[in-house]
Amino acid sequence: MLGQSIADLLGRTDEDVLPADARASVVAIKREALATGEPRRTEFSVAEGLGLRWHDLHIEPLRNDAGDIIGLTCASVDVTERKEGEAHLRLLLRELTHRSKNLLAVIQAMARQTARHAGSIDAFLRQFGDRLQALAASHDLLVRESWYGASLNELVRSQLSVYLDGGQQVEINGPEVALKPEAAQNLGLAIHELSANAARFGALSVPEGRVVVEWRGGGNPHEGIELDWREQFGPRVRPRRKRGFGSTVIETNLTRALDAKVDMMFDPEGLHCRVLIPASQIVTGR
Numbered sequence: 001m002l003g004q005s006i007a008d009l010l011g012r013t014d015e016d017v018l019p020a021d022a023r024a025s026v027v028a029i030k031r032e033a034l035a036t037g038e039p040r041r042t043e044f045s046v047a048e049g050l051g052l053r054w055h056d057l058h059i060e061p062l063r064n065d066a067g068d069i070i071g072l073t074c075a076s077v078d079v080t081e082r083k084e085g086e087a088h089l090r091l092l093l094r095e096l097t098h099r100s101k102n103l104l105a106v107i108q109a110m111a112r113q114t115a116r117h118a119g120s121i122d123a124f125l126r127q128f129g130d131r132l133q134a135l136a137a138s139h140d141l142l143v144r145e146s147w148y149g150a151s152l153n154e155l156v157r158s159q160l161s162v163y164l165d166g167g168q169q170v171e172i173n174g175p176e177v178a179l180k181p182e183a184a185q186n187l188g189l190a191i192h193e194l195s196a197n198a199a200r201f202g203a204l205s206v207p208e209g210r211v212v213v214e215w216r217g218g219g220n221p222h223e224g225i226e227l228d229w230r231e232q233f234g235p236r237v238r239p240r241r242k243r244g245f246g247s248t249v250i251e252t253n254l255t256r257a258l259d260a261k262v263d264m265m266f267d268p269e270g271l272h273c274r275v276l277i278p279a280s281q282i283v284t285g286r
Contacts, residue, residue: 014026014027014030018046019046019047021047022044022045022046025042025044026042026044026057029042029057029059030059030072030074033059033060033061033072034061034069034072037061037069038061039058039059039060039061040058040059041056041057041058041059042057042059043055043056043057043079043083044057052080053078053080054078054079054080054082054083055076055077055078055079056076056077056079057074057075057076058074058075058076058077059072059073059074060072060073060074095147099147103139106135106185107132107135110128110131110132110135111128113248113249114127114128114131115128127196130192130196131189131192134159134188134189134191134192135185135188135189137158137159137188138150138155138158138159138184138185138188138189139185140158141154141155141158141184142181142184142185145178147181148178148181148283149178149179149180149181149184149283150178150179150181150184151176151177151178152174152176152177152178152179152184152187152215152218152225152227153172153174153176153177155179155184155187155188155191156172156174156191156213157172158188159188159191159192159195160172160191160195160211160213163195163204163211168210169203169204169207169209169210169211170204170210170211170212170213171210171211171212171213172213172214173212173213173214173215174213174214174215174216174227175215175216175218175219177215177217177218177225177282178282178283179277179281179282179283180281180282180283182257182258182281183257183258183277183281183282186249186253186254186257186258187227187254187258187275187277189249189253190249190250190253190254190275191213191229193249193250194229194250194271194273195211197271198211198231198234198271201235202231202234202235202237202270202271203231203232203233203234203270203271204231204234205234205235206233206234206235208233209231209232209233209234210231210232210233210234211229211230211231211232212228212229212230212232213227213228213229213230214227214228214230215227215228218279218282221279221282221284222279223279224276224277224278224279224281224282225276225277225282226274226275226276226277227274227275227276227277228272228273228274228275229271229272229273229274229275230270230271230272230273231270231271231272232269232270233270234270236268236269237266237267237268237269237270237271238266239266247264250262250264250273251264254275258277258278258281259278259280259281260275260276260277260278260281261275261276262274262275262276
């Protein structure tokens with residue numbers, strides 16, 4: 001107990017054994033047990049190395065045959081593992097509350113922007129539902145990795161999965177790299193908007209169209225990622241006349257949330273989007 005053997009503890013007082021920060025509370029509760037004749041229980045911590053060891057102390061008055069209190073019996077159980085588990089659980093609950101609030105804010109903003117640009121209730125329901133599914137796909141990857149980050153390769157594939165099952169229209173290339181949660185969430189939504197636009201107006205709207213998604217960089221802690229989305233062999237691209245929800249997600253949100261640089265090039269031969277993600281949004285050491 002307390003890092004000492006039973007032989008070392010026999011015949012010694014609390015003042016001899018307990019450190020000053022724990023001694024006062026333990027002595028006080030022992031005196032209370034003697035005064036009231038009732039059992040008492042307390043938890044106290046003792047510094048050990050670089051951490052703390054927690055003990056659950058049970059105290060019972062010791063009586064003689066006449067019923068008089070002649071001392072105390074004490075039992076101490078090391079509950080450090082339980083206390084650490086409780087602290088970790090509190091941290092997880094705080095994180096869950098924080099992320100839930102952020103998620104609700106994102107969904108609320110998505111609903112407002114979708115309603116602003118949708119031409120009908122049916123269009124709103126369809127577009128908003130698709131965007132929720134895109135957000136859920138990114139969250140599935142993050143949950144699987146305990147919210148440390150998400151693989152960029154898996155993120156891109158999850159958003160383009162409908163075009164990858166047996167199809168030849170989408171090509172994906174790039175090194176293995178992981179993005180931090182906020183980067184994964186926002187980039188996932190941006191890729192969804194690019195694919196939705198391509199399916200309606202661009203390369204994915206015709207059988208012969210192709211989309212190439214490539215990225216490079218992220219090889220060291222100070223190197224960012226350059227991601228390219230390039231459409232080919234689709235309908236000729238018209239100059240953009242107005243900014244819709246997709247453009248807001250791709251350009252404004254990525255720039256604000258990730259400090260990324262986004263270039264949207266409306267080449268007549270096919271849309272080209274380049275996203276420069278800073279090194280601060282990349283997970284290192286995993």
